[in-house]
Amino acid sequence: RRPVQTNRGTIVVDANGYGDFAKIEDAITYIAGQGLNESVKILIRKGTYYPQVNISLLSNMIVEGEGTSNTIIDFNGLGVGVNLSSINNFGLQDLTIQNSNATGGIILTSCDRFKFSNIRVTSCDQKGIRLVTTTNTNGFFERCRSDANTGIALSNEIGIQEVTFSNCSFEAVAGIDAVDFSGSVAALNVVFINCNASKGTNGFDFNGTAY
Numbered sequence: 001r002r003p004v005q006t007n008r009g010t011i012v013v014d015a016n017g018y019g020d021f022a023k024i025e026d027a028i029t030y031i032a033g034q035g036l037n038e039s040v041k042i043l044i045r046k047g048t049y050y051p052q053v054n055i056s057l058l059s060n061m062i063v064e065g066e067g068t069s070n071t072i073i074d075f076n077g078l079g080v081g082v083n084l085s086s087i088n089n090f091g092l093q094d095l096t097i098q099n100s101n102a103t104g105g106i107i108l109t110s111c112d113r114f115k116f117s118n119i120r121v122t123s124c125d126q127k128g129i130r131l132v133t134t135t136n137t138n139g140f141f142e143r144c145r146s147d148a149n150t151g152i153a154l155s156n157e158i159g160i161q162e163v164t165f166s167n168c169s170f171e172a173v174a175g176i177d178a179v180d181f182s183g184s185v186a187a188l189n190v191v192f193i194n195c196n197a198s199k200g201t202n203g204f205d206f207n208g209t210a211y
Helices: 024-034
Strands: 010-013 040-044 047-049 061-064 071-074 082-085 088-098 104-109 112-122 127-132 137-142 145-149 154-156 161-166 169-172 179-181 188-193 196-198 204-206
Touching (some): 024 040
Parallel strands (some): 071 088, 082 104, 088 112, 112 137, 112 145
């Protein structure tokens, strides 16, 4: 890789070796080690990437691809995925996540102030997007798609608060709910705007009430 300029706000990941790093996880590890986790962006160039560990963002970080058809994170059937825990003020946009065998292709636990834009989660062996704990708050999903996963497309297990989904699509396989909000703690102030839930069993399941 080329020498990284620590005073700039964008780190480039390029699978062909034309960026600062060839692997996403190496870029995140470098940023964490250098204390560059304030208002930093990782730009992932066109290509397919095969991480063998969880991808875990930092607070104040934006990870941006070059489109869902161009930038693909393929976990190759491993028990890892995009696992986000106890961070805030972050975003993920313009890429595809696929073939994860973790409990969710994307897992959010105790996160605050986040935005997902133009993200596809597909072909995962368990759930697509999994939201855990009531402290997932102040989030926004726009133009996101979760489809062809073995488990629930969008799962909220223990309640979330102040989260909006806009122009999103959740598609379930046969026998599986597309959107399941039947966790032990009710979600508060969650809004779906112009979203589609294609049901395997139910389109939307809110605490046992199916739609």
